[in-house]
Amino acid sequence: MLVHGIPTSPGLWRHVAPLVPGRCYAWEMRGYGHSIPEGQSADIGLSAQADYLLAWLRSREFTQPPVLVGHDLGGGVAQIAAVRDPGAFSALVLTNAVxxxxxxxxxxxxxxxxxxxxxxxxxxxxxxxxxxxxxxGHDSRERALESIGEHWAPYVAHGAAPALMRQVSALRTEDTTAIADRLPDLGLPAAVVWGDADRFQKADYGERLAADLGTRFNRIRDGRHFTPEDHPEEIAAAIRSVLP
Structure with a gap:
């Protein structure tokens, strides 16, 4: 279960999903991507997104709980969802996450x-x-250009400025600080992989996450923020390492 961040959409995972065995679901946060119109009348903060994700999972039948993978805001959603219902997931993977x-x-x-x-x-x-x-946010110029086209398209289709402003207006730091003290007791297999040259989410935070989750810190040397696009092999390897 792959969860994107801002200002991206499920296409963030287009290079990761083919490298992971089994079925991958790239979940679209409400008010992002093609569901931008839904954000006009809904809470699209991280706490609410975690509830939407858990409700979506409960409406489906899985043969086993999925591995939950999050990047950027999606990593915050993943932490909140895992804390609220750890039994819903078999493992947690975070990369350059809030x-x-x-x-x-x-x-x-x-x-x-x-x-x-x-x-x-x-x-x-x-x-x-x-x-x-x-x-x-990219250390690969080629992937940066590709990423711009991939993620700008939904904004253009639904009104870029109002959509982006709704998204940033919904961001509340307390959504992650409220569950931070519960991460060490989560008890899920976990992997943390981080671009250590990230200007947006510093590697120190990734090291702290890894310590709290009881796992090693996997460093991508000179990697920046958008690791699923620049370094899909490393992200896929982290996911494979926690597959049941």
Whole structure:
């Protein structure tokens, strides 16, 4: 069960899923990707997203609990969901995930503060900032260009500025700080893999997560933030390492 972050969509996992045995589900957070319209009248914060994910899982029949994998905001959702119902998952994999008080990053805090005004920006004015953000988060220029096209498309289709401002306005640090003290008692097999040159989610936080989850810290040397796109082999290897 693969969960993306911001400003991405399930396509984030397009290079990881083919490298993992069995069936992969790339879950789309409400108010993101093609479900952006649903975010207009719903809580799209991380705590609510975790409840949506758990409800979706309960509506399906799995032969065994899935491995839960999260990146960025999706990593925060994964932590919350696992704490609320650890029996729903067989293992937890986190990569460059928000956690503790590591987020929102300063740029996103600034956007959140200006959200009422920025929501009216035309797409052509928002696009350069979107491009810059994704480029800074990739260590592969080729994958950065590919990623921009992959993740900008849903925003354009549904109104980029208002959609992005709804997303950043819903971010609440307390969603992860509220469950942080329960991570050491989670009891799930876990893997933490991190691009150690990430400018958005620092490697120190990844090391703390690994310690709390009782697992080793897997470092991607010179990797930046969007590890599922730049380093799918390493992410897939981490997932395979905890498969039941």
């Amino acid at each position: 956690c503790y008080d590591s987020w929102p990053i300063p740029r996103v805090k600034a956007m959140r503060a200006l959200a009422p005004a920025l929501a009216h920006l035309p797409d052509v004015l928002l696009y350069p900032s979107f491009v810059q953000l994704l480029r800074q």
